[in-house]
Amino acid sequence: MIGADAIRGHIDLILLAILEHGRSYAYEISKTLERRSSGEYTIKQTTLYTAVKRLQAQGLLDAHEELSETGKPRTYYALTVEGHEQLALKRDEWRSTRALVDQFAVPTGDAQPSSAAQPSHEQDQVPS
Amino acid sequence: MIGADAIRGHIDLILLAILEHGRSYAYEISKTLERRSSGEYTIKQTTLYTAVKRLQAQGLLDAHEELSETGKPRTYYALTVEGHEQLALKRDEWRSTRALVDQFAVPTGDAQPSSAAQPSHEQDQVPS
DNA sequence: CGACCGTACTACGGCAGACGTACTACGGCA
DNA sequence: TGCCGTAGTACGTCTGCCGTAGTACGGTCG
Numbered sequence: 311m312i313g314a315d316a317i318r319g320h321i322d323l324i325l326l327a328i329l330e331h332g333r334s335y336a337y338e339i340s341k342t343l344e345r346r347s348s349g350e351y352t353i354k355q356t357t358l359y360t361a362v363k364r365l366q367a368q369g370l371l372d373a374h375e376e377l378s379e380t381g382k383p384r385t386y387y388a389l390t391v392e393g394h395e396q397l398a399l400k401r402d403e404w405r406s407t408r409a410l411v412d413q414f415a416v417p418t419g420d421a422q423p424s425s426a427a428q429p430s431h432e433q434d435q436v437p438s
Numbered sequence: 439m440i441g442a443d444a445i446r447g448h449i450d451l452i453l454l455a456i457l458e459h460g461r462s463y464a465y466e467i468s469k470t471l472e473r474r475s476s477g478e479y480t481i482k483q484t485t486l487y488t489a490v491k492r493l494q495a496q497g498l499l500d501a502h503e504e505l506s507e508t509g510k511p512r513t514y515y516a517l518t519v520e521g522h523e524q525l526a527l528k529r530d531e532w533r534s535t536r537a538l539v540d541q542f543a544v545p546t547g548d549a550q551p552s553s554a555a556q557p558s559h560e561q562d563q564v565p566s
Numbered sequence: 567c568g569a570c571c572g573t574a575c576t577a578c579g580g581c582a583g584a585c586g587t588a589c590t591a592c593g594g595c596a
Numbered sequence: 597t598g599c600c601g602t603a604g605t606a607c608g609t610c611t612g613c614c615g616t617a618g619t620a621c622g623g624t625c626g
Contacts, residue, residue: 312535316447323543324539324543327543328542347541355603355604360583380592382604400543401543410445410452412536413475415452415455415529416529442613446583465575482613483576484613484614488612506574510573511575512574512575571624573623576619580614580615582612585609585611586609589605589607590603594600596597596600
């Protein structure tokens with residue numbers, strides 16, 4: 311189960327990425343997310359709706375209502391040009407973040423530099 | 439430059455991972471972080487100090503004061519047994535999160551393997 | 567000799583974002 | 597009839613990162 315705080319800050323990236331493949335509406339996005347995470351992550355309705363509105367307010371998403379077969383309105387969201395740009399930026403940021411966390415989180419990488427000799431400080435003698 | 443919101447939720451993991459190699463104190467941790475991120479990420483003093491205290495309150499860190507050569511007290515933090523356990527759990531969570539975000543962050547189809555740019559491994563079991 | 571810089575830490579308040587809970591509304595199914 | 601799935605809204609809370617600022621001491625430079 312993936313906690314919310316873990317993906318906090320990456321939600322925007324995920325939403326933009328999902329919409330990259332074509333427009334969608336909030337409810338469908340939540341299902342997409344749940345499916346593609348194999349049930350590991352379920353975004354809360356409120357979180358999602360506030361997120362898409364935030365992105366829309368930032369001009370990254372374009373909203374337009376349409377009637378579904380049932381006759382009920384559905385709000386479709388699609389990436390704007392700026393949305394595409396931001397998506398690229400956020401992808402880059404994600405790669406940086408991932409590299410940073412991996413450096414600490416994944417010790418299995420390969421020779422993590424001087425494990426015990428980490429203190430490359432000079433006056434860092436640990437007394438006692 | 440890595441934004442704070444990007445690593446939000448992963449700070450605990452990073453701190454625990456740093457302390458895995460041995461005790462340290464807040465100020466030194468901040469320097470370690472800055473150095474190991476090649477200056478890409480500088481944690482704010484307040485963020486760090488509140489974080490270590492939070493971890494300590496959760497029983498993941500053990501604090502003990504000691505005098506540095508200058509005679510000023512320095513608070514060293516070290517992982518507790520529970521801290522080690524939590525570190526393992528958070529590493530797992532990170533791998534899940536990374537797998538999830540990667541799924542969206544990496545353009546589908548032309549899977550960008552970390553190749554040379556990302557020396558970190560990609561070997562994760564992605565539950566289907 | 568005094569100002570400033572680096573070390574080491576503390577206190578207070580603000581703000582963004584994820585969450586809990588709950589409500590509306592309609593169609594289908596048992 | 598009443599619950600479930602779909603689709604979305606409203607309101608208040610809590611966590612956690614940040615800005616700002618202050619304390620305290622030693623070393624260095626001018």
